[in-house]
Amino acid sequence: MIDPDISSTRDIKYPDWQREFEAALRERDPKVLRQRVDAAEAAIFLRLQSLANGPNEHAEQEAISNALRTLRTFQREKLGYPDWNKK
C-alpha cells in the first residue's frame, strides 16, 4: 500500500527527498528506473544525515522507512538485486 504521505505530487511534505522518490515510483522505463532509484536513495541518505545531526523528526523518519521499504522492493523485484534477507 502506498503511504498517503507520498501519494500525491501536489502535496510534497518532505521536499528534500520525496520528489526523487516519487519520480522513482512513477518511472516506467526499466532502463531509467535504476537511475531514479539511485537518486531517491541518495536524496534519502543525505536527508538522513541532516536529520541525524538535527532535532528528532519522527514522522519524517517513519516516512523515510516506508519509502526505503518500497525502494528495496523495487530493487529486488524490478532491478534484480539479490535479497539479503532470503531465508
Add this chain to the structure above:
Amino acid sequence: MHPTYALMADPMPKKRVLVVDDNPVVRSFVRRLFELEADFQLSGEAENARDGIEKARNLNPDLIILDLSMPDMTGLATAPLLRKLLPETRIILFTVHEDPELERFASAAGIDAVVSKYQAASELVVQARALMASREQPDHSKIRNAS
C-alpha cells in the same frame, strides 16, 4: 637516532579505506568524511561487490566500508569472500536497512561492525578507529554496534 627524530621520520601510517557501495553519492560522502581525518586515507572505491573484491585484492586495505544492498551480490554474501581474502582487514557494514536479524547475519558473515545510515556518518569514523585499535590488540576483540 634520537627517539624524536625516529618519530618524525616514521609517522603513524594512515589507515587505508576501501568503500564498496553502488551509490555514487554515498561513496562521495564517505570519501569526504575520511579525507577530513588525519589518520585515514581513502585508497579506493568500488561500485559493486565484484569490483570491491578485485580492488580489495589489489589494494589490501586496512578497512572496508561495505554496503548491504548491491546489484550483483549482497554485502552479506561479499563479506565472507573478503574475509577469506584479507583475514586482517576490518569490515564495516554501512546500511540503510534496519532489521533485528541483520546484526546476527552480519556477524556470521565475518563483518566486524554494523553502522546504520540513519546515524550520523561520523559514527563510521568512530567505529573505524575502534576497529583499527582492536586490530592492534592480540585478541582482535570485535566491536559491535546496535543500529
